[in-house]
Structure formats: structure tokens, C-alpha cells
Amino acid sequence: MKIIKVILENMNKASQKNKALMIFKPVLNAMDEFFFGTDKVTSLPHIVDNMDIKRLMSLVIIALMPVTIASVYFWGLRVFLVIMVSYAFGGLIEVCFAVFRKKEIHEGFLVTGLIFPLILPPGVPLWVVAIGVMFGVIFGKEAFGGTGRNIFNPAIVGRVFLTIAFPNIMTMNWQMPFNKGLGGFIHFQNSVDAITTATPLALFKNQGIITSYSNLMLGQSAGCIGETFRVGIIAGGLFLIAMRIVDWRLPLAYLATVVIFPYLGNHLIHTQFALGGFQLLSGGLLLGAFFMATDPVTSPFTKPGRWIAGFLLGFLTVLIRGLSGYMEGVMFSILLVNAFTPLIDTMVLKARYKKK
Amino acid sequence: MLKPARTFRGGYRFKNFNGQARPVIVENQIPALVTIPLKQGFGAELKSLVKKGDAVFAGQTIARDDSVVSSPIHSSVNGVVEDVKRMNYFKRQTAMVIIRTTNASKEIPRLERCSLEWARLSNEKIEELVYLSGVSSLDREGIPTRFKSSIIPPEEVKHLIVHGIGSEPYNISLDLLLKEKNLLNFLEGVKILKRIMPNSKVHLSLNSKKRNIIEQVTKLTSQLEWLDTYPLEPKYPQGYDEILVPTILNQNFPYGYSAANIGVVILNIQAVLGVYEAVCEGKPFIERIIAICGPSIKDNIHIKVRVGTSLKDILAERVKTESPIRVALNSLLTGFQLNDISLPVDRTFSHIIAIPEKREREFLSFMRLGKTRDSYTRAFLAEMLPWVKRAPDTNKHGEERPCISCGFCERACPVKIIPHLLAKYVQRNLIDETIMNYGIFNCIECGLCSYVCPSKISLMKIIKEGQDKLIMQGCDSTQCILPYFNLKGIKEYRGVTKL
Ligand code: SF4
Ligand code: SF4
Numbered sequence: 001m002k003i004i005k006v007i008l009e010n011m012n013k014a015s016q017k018n019k020a021l022m023i024f025k026p027v028l029n030a031m032d033e034f035f036f037g038t039d040k041v042t043s044l045p046h047i048v049d050n051m052d053i054k055r056l057m058s059l060v061i062i063a064l065m066p067v068t069i070a071s072v073y074f075w076g077l078r079v080f081l082v083i084m085v086s087y088a089f090g091g092l093i094e095v096c097f098a099v100f101r102k103k104e105i106h107e108g109f110l111v112t113g114l115i116f117p118l119i120l121p122p123g124v125p126l127w128v129v130a131i132g133v134m135f136g137v138i139f140g141k142e143a144f145g146g147t148g149r150n151i152f153n154p155a156i157v158g159r160v161f162l163t164i165a166f167p168n169i170m171t172m173n174w175q176m177p178f179n180k181g182l183g184g185f186i187h188f189q190n191s192v193d194a195i196t197t198a199t200p201l202a203l204f205k206n207q208g209i210i211t212s213y214s215n216l217m218l219g220q221s222a223g224c225i226g227e228t229f230r231v232g233i234i235a236g237g238l239f240l241i242a243m244r245i246v247d248w249r250l251p252l253a254y255l256a257t258v259v260i261f262p263y264l265g266n267h268l269i270h271t272q273f274a275l276g277g278f279q280l281l282s283g284g285l286l287l288g289a290f291f292m293a294t295d296p297v298t299s300p301f302t303k304p305g306r307w308i309a310g311f312l313l314g315f316l317t318v319l320i321r322g323l324s325g326y327m328e329g330v331m332f333s334i335l336l337v338n339a340f341t342p343l344i345d346t347m348v349l350k351a352r353y354k355k356k
Numbered sequence: 357m358l359k360p361a362r363t364f365r366g367g368y369r370f371k372n373f374n375g376q377a378r379p380v381i382v383e384n385q386i387p388a389l390v391t392i393p394l395k396q397g398f399g400a401e402l403k404s405l406v407k408k409g410d411a412v413f414a415g416q417t418i419a420r421d422d423s424v425v426s427s428p429i430h431s432s433v434n435g436v437v438e439d440v441k442r443m444n445y446f447k448r449q450t451a452m453v454i455i456r457t458t459n460a461s462k463e464i465p466r467l468e469r470c471s472l473e474w475a476r477l478s479n480e481k482i483e484e485l486v487y488l489s490g491v492s493s494l495d496r497e498g499i500p501t502r503f504k505s506s507i508i509p510p511e512e513v514k515h516l517i518v519h520g521i522g523s524e525p526y527n528i529s530l531d532l533l534l535k536e537k538n539l540l541n542f543l544e545g546v547k548i549l550k551r552i553m554p555n556s557k558v559h560l561s562l563n564s565k566k567r568n569i570i571e572q573v574t575k576l577t578s579q580l581e582w583l584d585t586y587p588l589e590p591k592y593p594q595g596y597d598e599i600l601v602p603t604i605l606n607q608n609f610p611y612g613y614s615a616a617n618i619g620v621v622i623l624n625i626q627a628v629l630g631v632y633e634a635v636c637e638g639k640p641f642i643e644r645i646i647a648i649c650g651p652s653i654k655d656n657i658h659i660k661v662r663v664g665t666s667l668k669d670i671l672a673e674r675v676k677t678e679s680p681i682r683v684a685l686n687s688l689l690t691g692f693q694l695n696d697i698s699l700p701v702d703r704t705f706s707h708i709i710a711i712p713e714k715r716e717r718e719f720l721s722f723m724r725l726g727k728t729r730d731s732y733t734r735a736f737l738a739e740m741l742p743w744v745k746r747a748p749d750t751n752k753h754g755e756e757r758p759c760i761s762c763g764f765c766e767r768a769c770p771v772k773i774i775p776h777l778l779a780k781y782v783q784r785n786l787i788d789e790t791i792m793n794y795g796i797f798n799c800i801e802c803g804l805c806s807y808v809c810p811s812k813i814s815l816m817k818i819i820k821e822g823q824d825k826l827i828m829q830g831c832d833s834t835q836c837i838l839p840y841f842n843l844k845g846i847k848e849y850r851g852v853t854k855l
Contacts, residue, residue, distance in 0.1 A: 033755055034720075035719060035720060036717040036718070036719060036721075037717045037718040037719070037720075037721030037722070037751075037753075037754075038717065038721075038751065038752050038753070038754060038755055039715045039716065039717045039751075040751070040752040040755075041682075041713060041714065041715060041750040041751060041752060042750050042751075042752055043814070043817075044689075044690065044693075044803060044806070044816065044817070045688060045689040045690065045803035045806055045807050045816070046682060046684050046688045046689070046691070046693070046709075046711065046750055047525070047688050047689070047711070047730075047748045047749070047750065047807065048752060048753060048806065048807050048809075048812065049730070049731050049732050049733075049753070049807055049808050049809070049810065050726060050729035050730060050731045050736060050753045051731045051732065051733050051735060051736075051753075051754075051808075051810045052722055052753055052754020052755070052757075052810050052811075052812065053754060053755070053757045053760070053810055053811055054722035054754060054755075055722040055723075055735060055754075055810075056733075056735075056762070056810050058722060058723065059735055104755070106757060106758070107757075108760070146758070147757070147758050147760070148757075148758030148759050148760050148761070149758070242734065243733055243734050243735045244732070244733045244734050244735075245733055245735065245762075247763065296760050296761045296762045296763065297760050297761055301761045301763050301766065301774070301776070301777075302774075349777075349794070353793050353794055353795070
């Protein structure tokens with residue numbers, strides 16, 4: 001603790017002496033705040049809640065830990081590298097904007113930087129990760145004015161951009177996960193012959209094969225880095241709900257729609273629409289429903305709005321999965337519904353505060 | 357059989373704060389010097405009837421004016437008037453009578469014609485006793501008597517709500533207030549009030565966790581058909597008039613006005629006990645029971661002090677001095693900060709709360725387990741250890757950040773408005789009818805939104821600012837309230853003058 005203090009003080013002194021180093025002031029401040037907390041006191045009310053944004057974000061990261069650790073087991077130590085690249089390049093953009101705007105650095109990035117790698121295919125080249133995360137942070141967040149003002153979830157913006165810009169890399173590069181012994185904990189990445197398996201969604205669509213539910217739950221299927229270990233995702237999501245950090249309405253509405261709605265579709269064209277249970281456990285649905293659709297900034301803040309958004313998300317996801325050329329409906333539907341969020345909120349407010 | 361506890365949507369339950377006052381009462385010494393403000397609680401400021409050099413006795417009326425809404429004020433000691441002057445008292449220049457004690461006897465002369473058999477007194481006499489004793493100045497609207505201690509006449513009161521809920525982080529002990537004989541006195545007080553306000557229905561609302569008290573009260577009052585007892589969940593801010601009325605009467609509250617305007621009088625337990633003491637024992641209201649709470653106090657107890665005692669006399673020996681502290685009056689969420697401890701205690705004091713003023717920084721503060729930390733979320737260890745006391749302090753516990761629309765403030769707001777939305781409008785200076793439509797004038801300034809916000813935004817302050825700006829533009833709450841209510845006795849709009 002002392003050591004950190006001394007280092008920070010010295011760095012502070014150095015930056016005061018040297019004009020050129022002044023631009024790193026936001027970085028130093030952020031580190032200072034990170035380690036030592038605040039010395040500000042309240043006015044009225046005299047006491048305030050102990051929760052702050054740092055802890056809030058840390059808890060989201062804790063909730064993502066089971067998935068992250070499992071993903072290392074499934075896909076090898078390379079996952080660490082992917083995460084590091086994501087943090088490094090995303091952080092770089094974040095710092096640049098903070099320096100440029102002369103504002104403090106906000107914690108929101110800590111979550112984006114971890115979620116983004118989790119929604120990429122395991123074999124993704126590192127340069128693609130870097131491009132994706134930079135695009136996401138710049139156009140998903142900073143372009144709108146930074147934390148709290150963004151309309152779209154930055155991780156999803158990055159991911160959708162990559163899907164459109166590099167369709168081959170993003171949709172072909174699947175692997176089967178490790179499943180024996182220490183698996184990925186002692187390997188760097190999967191061997192070449194594990195590659196080119198299709199994801200469960202693609203298997204269903206092209207060959208009508210349904211992967212078993214237990215394999216889907218425990219991560220024994222192809223998919224994005226962090227989306228396959230579904231037990232962990234559910235545990236993390238419930239943890240956040242129990243902590244009252246995430247509102248349960250939106251995920252419930254989303255998942256319920258995805259389970260119920262396909263029965264209808266299945267009746268009409270059963271080759272296109274898989275049954276609800278399978279839909280629920282495949283693709284990035286759970287990760288998206290618990291960790292991305294619920295991002296408070298980009299989801300409606302009114303309670304009826306959350307129900308509506310959840311329903312819309314479910315509807316769109318099933319439609320895109322069933323009828324479009326893309327296997328993965330979750331990302332697109334979250335992006336679309338993000339765009340409608342302000343409209344949904346305005347409508348709900350209008351209805352609630354109708355002139356009597 | 358107890359009725360199920362009633363409650364309201366929103367709000368927050370403050371649990372198990374460290375430094376709750378024990379149900380023990382200690383009488384403070386008669387102070388050598390008292391300073392008595394001529395405006396105390398509800399009502400107008402009065403003119404002094406005494407001047408420098410006059411000899412006064414404890415309980416002597418030193419200010420009274422029956423022509424304005426007010427209650428008489430008494431000397432609280434036997435002594436000589438040293439000075440009558442204006443001083444700054446809670447941000448307002450207030451006239452003060454300063455009295456030096458000459459005889460520290462504890463005797464207080466009784467009010468004339470008080471009687472234990474109050475049933476034999478005439479209504480007028482009872483009202484006069486209540487008025488003369490000064491208890492009628494308690495609580496926000498006062499106790500109506502014909503002597504102008506409230507804005508409505510006593511016959512027009514339809515509902516009398518008496519509450520002892522204790523939903524603040526620190527509360528005066530209900531067990532102490534209603535101990536043994538006091539409980540009977542209290543019920544006697546309720547009956548007296550019913551006599552003064554003959555057309556009222558009485559609603560006793562008590563903390564649902566105090567089952568034994570509720571059971572006793574229910575037993576003792578079962579044959580009174582004009583009285584109902586309600587257990588209420590002790591969720592902040594249940595004790596506010598604006599929340600009590602909807603919870604108990606299922607009626608909308610005319611935000612910004614007083615409950616008296618819809619024919620409701622709301623009193624707390626201390627006021628009712630005061631009524632009993634005035635009418636049956638003839639005691640002028642010159643003593644006050646105050647709970648001394650908070651972790652920065654050596655021994656958390658209740659004290660009985662004379663009105664006008666300076667805070668220094670009360671606190672000097674009682675606070676811990678190792679580290680800086682902050683002293684707040686009555687409530688940690690909305691109470692005044694008592695910086696100047698030369699100020700005197702008046703009739704409206706019920707809690708004095710001292711907590712550490714914590715400016716020290718804490719290493720990796722946000723990663724601590726938080727065994728003693730209170731939070732609206734369940735993300736601290738304290739949530740799992742209900743027996744561990746929570747330690748409040750004045751640190752902000754985090755940096756200010758932009759709003760992330762997490763919705764905590766909306767979930768906590770007891771009057772169902774959306775604080776973050778209003779704050780965004782106010783901060784962008786979009787002050788117009790939209791925010792009035794969104795209910796900005798419904799805000800009762802409970803402070804919960806500012807409490808729960810993880811981004812440490814001072815929402816309450818911003819909302820207040822928005823209200824002020826709106827009023828400057830000529831909009832005020834009359835536009836959203838008056839068309840929907842049939843209000844009685846309106847003289848002024850009180851929301852604006854609230855401190
Ligand atoms: S201070 Fe006003 S806006 Fe904030 S929670 Fe209380 S009533 Fe709601
Ligand atoms: S609690 Fe704070 S951060 Fe959350 S919505 Fe309200 S103002 Fe925004």
C-alpha cells in the first residue's frame with residue numbers, strides 16, 4: 001500500500017515538472033482513485049450508500065469470472081491473450097479520449113473490455129480483436145459523449161462490426177472445446193483438427209441435428225469464447241440479480257419469449273424454428289440476456305419499458321435465427337432494441353404522465 | 357390476531373445502525389443559561405412579552421399571540437432575562453430570549469385548572485390547556501385548537517393519525533416512550549385529542565416490529581370504535597405525512613400543501629404524551645426527551661432537557677473527541693447539520709446524531725467485504741450478517757460519475773417519480789412544464805435518491821434546484837394540485853417557504 005502511494009506521488013511530481021507528461025494526469029488520477037478511494041464528504045443527506053460505480057463494475061466482472069475461467073479450460077491459454085489485447089487496445093482508446101476531453105477515466109470500460117472477447121469465436125486473430133474493440137469503444141461509446149450517454153452497447157457494436165467486415169473469420173472459425181484432463185489450462189490453443197465444427201445453431205439449421213442439452217449446459221459444444229459454459233452464465237446472472245444490480249424483468253421477459261414464441265414457429269415451419277428449450281440454450285442468448293441486454297445505460301429505465309424490450313428482443317432473436325442467413329440473432333436484436341430504447345421509454349412516460 | 361403490516365412502494369429499510377439510543381433516560385441538569393427562540397416548530401415568530409432585567413419563573417409565558425397561527429412560548433427556568441436579541445438560528449434571524457438561571461429548583465408550577473379527571477373539563481378548557489402548554493406547536497401542522505394553533509378549526513379534522521414508526525436510521529425508542537404508565541397516559545392523551553376534534557377518526561400507526569406494544573395497544577383500545585391500530589413496516593420515509601396519508605387512508609396527498617388542508621392532522625407519540633401532561637398534569641411544554649444517537653457518542657441514551665439548553669451543555673461530555681465528527685439534528689437524511697454548538701435546543705428537537713466525519717481515504721475501498729456497510733444493493737457482507745451493527749460515516753464512498761440509469765433512485769423514491777430523469781432535465785436546463793408533468797413538485801425531499809445513487813449524484817439537491825427555477829418562471833405546484841383537491845384553510849402555499 002505504501003509502495004503504491006510512493007510510486008504515485010513520484011509520478012505525480014514528475015508530471016508536474018514536465019509539461020508533456022501532464023497529459024497523463026487523468027491516468028494518474030484514475031489510479032489514485034482506484035487505490036485510495038475518496039476523501040470527499042457528503043452534504044445532505046449526511047450519509048450515502050456504500051455502493052459505488054467501481055464496486056458495481058467489479059461485481060459484474062466477478063459474475064463473469066466462472067465463464068472466463070471455464071473458457072480458458074475449453075479454448076486454451078490463448079484466451080488470456082485475447083482478453084489482454086481487448087483491454088489494452090480498448091483502454092488505449094478510453095485513455096486517449098479522457099486526455100483529449102480532460103475528463104476522468106470511467107470504470108465502465110472494465111466490463112466492456114472483458115465482455116467483448118467473450119463474444120468472439122475462439123480462433124479469432126488478435127489483430128481482429130484489437131480492431132473490433134477499438135471500433136466498439138469509439139463508435140459505440142465515445143462518439144455519443146462517453147459513459148452514460150451511449151445508445152448502443154459498445155461490445156456489441158464492435159462485435160457486429162466484425163461480423164459484417166470479416167464474415168469469414170467471424171462465422172467459420174469454430175472449434176470443439178477441450179474436454180479431457182486439465183484441458184486448456186495446459187494448452188495454448190486447440191489443435192488444428194478440432195477446427196471447422198459448426199455451432200449447434202448451424203448444425204440444426206443445416207442438418208437438423210440437435211445437440212444434447214447437457215452438452216450445451218456444460219460447454220461441450222462449439223461457440224464463442226464465453227457463451228458455451230451456460231451453467232456459469234446462469235449462475236453469474238442470478239448472482240447479479242440477487243445483488244440487485246441487474247433488474248430481473250428484462251432477462252425474464254427475453255428468455256420467456258424465446259422459449260414460448262418458437263412453439264408457434266415450430267408449428268408452421270419446423271425446419272426453420274428449433275424448439276424453445278434448444279433456442280434457450282444455444283448461441284449467445286444467455287450471455288446476451290444476462291450481461292448485455294441488461295446494461296442499464298442502453299436498456300429502458302422504466303419497468304414497463306423493460307418488459308417491452310425483453311419481449312422485442314426475444315421476438316427478434318427467434319426471427320433472425322429462424323429466417324435470416326445469420327445464425328446468431330442475439331447480437332443483432334440487442335443492437336436493434338438498443339436503438340429503440342429511447343422511443344420505448346418516451347412512450348412509456350407519455351402513457352404514464354398523460355394529462356388528466 | 358395482528359393485522360398484516362401495511363407499507364408503500366419504494367422506500368428503503370435502514371437496518372441495525374450502530375449507536376441506537378438505549379431505552380434509558382437521564383435527566384440533564386438545569387442549565388445556568390438558556391436561550392429560548394421565539395419561533396419554535398410550527399407557527400409564526402412571536403413578540404417577547406418580557407424585557408431585559410425581568411424576573412421569570414419556569415413555565416411562565418414569555419411570548420404569546422392569539423391572532424396568528426402559533427403557540428405560546430415559556431421560560432424554561434427560574435431566572436432573570438439577560439437579553440432579548442435577534443440571532444442567526446437555522447439560517448434565519450430569530451428573536452431569542454436569554455435567561456440566566458437564579459434558582460435551579462426542578463419544580464415547575466402547574467397550569468391552572470388542569471385535572472386528572474379531564475372528562476369533567478369543558479372542551480374549551482381542554483383546548484386552552486393544550487394551547488397554553490405549548491404542545492400544540494409540535495409536528496408539522498400543530499394541534500388545532502380554537503386559539504389558532506393550526507390552519508383549520510378542530511371540528512374540520514376528519515382524521516387524526518398518530519404515528520410511532522421509527523423508519524429513520526436512528527430513532528427515539530418506542531419502548532421508552534410507551535413504557536409502563538406512559539402507555540396509559542398516551543391512550544388518555546389520544547382520548548383527549550378525540551374530544552377536541554370530535555369529528556375525527558383516530559389512526560394509530562406503529563412500527564410493525566414492536567409486536568408487544570401493538571398487542572397491548574390493541575387490547576386496551578378494542579372497545580373504541582373510532583380508533584384503529586395499524587402495524588406499519590418501518591421503511592423510510594414512512595413517518596412522512598405525504599406517505600402516511602396514502603398508506604393509511606388510501607388517499608392522494610396534495611403535495612406541497614399540509615395534511616391539514618385535506619382535514620388530516622398528523623402527530624407523533626411525543627406530542628400526544630405532551631397533551632396528556634398538559635391537560636392532566638398541567639405541565640407546560642418546557643422539557644424535551646432527546647435521543648442521543650450515533651457511533652461518535654460515548655453512551656447512547658435518551659436525555660430529558662429543558663428547552664433553551666445549549667447544545668454544548670448536552671454534547672460536551674458525551675461525544676468522542678478522538679476524530680472529527682458531524683452532528684445532525686433529528687435525521688441523517690434530511691436533518692440540519694449542527695455546526696454551531698452554542699445553539700439552543702428547542703421544542704422540535706428529538707434526535708441528536710453524531711457520526712464520524714470521515715475524510716481519510718481508504719485503501720482499495722471498493723473491494724472491501726463490508727461487514728459494517730449499509731447498502732441498498734445486497735452487495736456487502738453486512739447483508740448476510742444481520743446481527744452485525746452497521747457503521748455510518750460521512751464519506752462519499754466513491755467518485756461522482758455520470759448517471760448510468762441503473763434505476764436505483766427510481767426504485768427507492770417513495771412518491772413514484774423518476775429522480776434521474778428529472779435531474780437530467782434540470783441539468784440540461786430544460787425547465788418547463790414537462791418536468792412539472794413528471795411530478796417534480798411531488799418530491800418530498802426525503803433524500804433517498806441521493807442516498808442510493810452509486811454514481812454519487814446529489815439528486816435531491818438538483819431536483820430542489822429545478823423546483824426553484826420553475827417557481828421563478830412562475831409555475832408552481834398550485835397548478836398540479838389545486839384542480840384535483842378540495843383544500844381547506846389555504847392561506848399560503850407552504851412548499852416554497854420550506855427550509
Ligand atoms: S428526495 Fe424526492 S425525488 Fe428523491 S427519493 Fe425523495 S421524494 Fe423521491
Ligand atoms: S441512482 Fe444514480 S446512477 Fe442510478 S439511475 Fe439514479 S441517478 Fe442514475
